Amino acid sequence: MGERCGNYCGVVCINGSCPMALRDEFMERGYDIVHNCDECIHYRGCDDCYFADKPDLCEPHFINYHVKED
Numbered sequence: 001m002g003e004r005c006g007n008y009c010g011v012v013c014i015n016g017s018c019p020m021a022l023r024d025e026f027m028e029r030g031y032d033i034v035h036n037c038d039e040c041i042h043y044r045g046c047d048d049c050y051f052a053d054k055p056d057l058c059e060p061h062f063i064n065y066h067v068k069e070d
Helices: 023-029
Strands: 002-005 062-065
Touching: none
Parallel strands: none
Antiparallel strands: 002 062
């Protein structure tokens, strides 16, 4: 999907509904799972990032995620 900030921490990351954090539960229930943060549909970049308005904490670095093809 491309580059995403490695320090991103959006609302979904911390409100208890992060797909990566719930991955095991999603698998048990037969839901689609994400394999890494690049696949997360909730990523909104700086728009909802906790660190965006905190320049002393915001240290953006971008990661190229590579999804492993089967």
